[in-house]
Amino acid sequence: MNPKNIAVAEKIFTGIKKVFSRSKNLNIIICPPFPYIKTFNADLPSGMFLGTQNVSAESIGAFTGEVASSMAKSVGAVYTIVGHSERRAMGETNESVNKKVMQALLAKLSVILCVGERERDSDGRYLSFLKDQIKNSLAKIPKKALSQIIIAYEPVWAIGKKDTEAMKGRDVHEMLIFIRKTLSDMYGGESGAKVPILYGGSVTPLNTGEIVGEGNVDGLLVGRQSLVPESFGEILSIVSRI
Ligand code: PEP
Numbered sequence: 001m002n003p004k005n006i007a008v009a010e011k012i013f014t015g016i017k018k019v020f021s022r023s024k025n026l027n028i029i030i031c032p033p034f035p036y037i038k039t040f041n042a043d044l045p046s047g048m049f050l051g052t053q054n055v056s057a058e059s060i061g062a063f064t065g066e067v068a069s070s071m072a073k074s075v076g077a078v079y080t081i082v083g084h085s086e087r088r089a090m091g092e093t094n095e096s097v098n099k100k101v102m103q104a105l106l107a108k109l110s111v112i113l114c115v116g117e118r119e120r121d122s123d124g125r126y127l128s129f130l131k132d133q134i135k136n137s138l139a140k141i142p143k144k145a146l147s148q149i150i151i152a153y154e155p156v157w158a159i160g161k162k163d164t165e166a167m168k169g170r171d172v173h174e175m176l177i178f179i180r181k182t183l184s185d186m187y188g189g190e191s192g193a194k195v196p197i198l199y200g201g202s203v204t205p206l207n208t209g210e211i212v213g214e215g216n217v218d219g220l221l222v223g224r225q226s227l228v229p230e231s232f233g234e235i236l237s238i239v240s241r242i
Pocket of ligand 1: 154160161200201221224225
């Protein structure tokens with residue numbers, strides 16, 4: 001729910017387009033709040049795509065305050081985030097997340113599915129928690145729809161913290177392998193390996209190199225630093241050199 005109005009949003013968006021124009025061989029997906037999508041869609045450089053931060057679990061109808069996937073699609077969204085931890089904290093469950101994934105796919109939006117454990121324990125229960133999140137959020141989603149799915153691994157304990165508290169690159173890599181194994185168990189080896197996996201949680205220019213270099217992720221989900229074009233530009237430039 002940032003930034004606070006369209007004037008500030010446009011200023012940030014102009015800055016992001018400027019830094020993006022200097023980066024090479026990267027795609028970025030900007031997921032602003034709903035009211036900004038149509039304005040941003042008017043002037044979108046190639047390689048930059050729009051997404052929403054949420055969609056309804058319903059297709060259309062008497063659900064006041066909700067935004068349907070088809071509505072998001074009609075104003076320029078190509079992607080939507082589903083199941084962000086802040087929305088799960090507001091009551092979303094794997095079941096409602098699964099309904100949202102289905103609605104998004106039906107409207108031909110690609111899905112950035114957020115998963116991640118709230119905390120770690122020494123018995124490794126966080127691994128079964130994560131596996132359940134992935135399996136239940138993708139329940140009944142057919143293998144052929146995987147080309148429209150991106151997984152954003154966002155350990156909740158690492159979101160909104162200092163850059164030194166982000167997950168270390170080697171640990172990100174371990175989780176990447178775990179998520180790929182979970183997808184392979186569900187869909188078969190090859191398909192699981194093709195789903196892009198992002199890391200999110202306190203990414204800044206200071207930890208980007210280590211997270212992407214050692215973590216070997218396909219991309220990043222950047223929160224606060226996406227509101228600061230210069231920092232975001234540094235992140236892009238570091239990633240494009242890896
Ligand atoms: C987020 O909100 O999903 C996120 C990753 O935020 P930040 O980068 O600020 O930790």
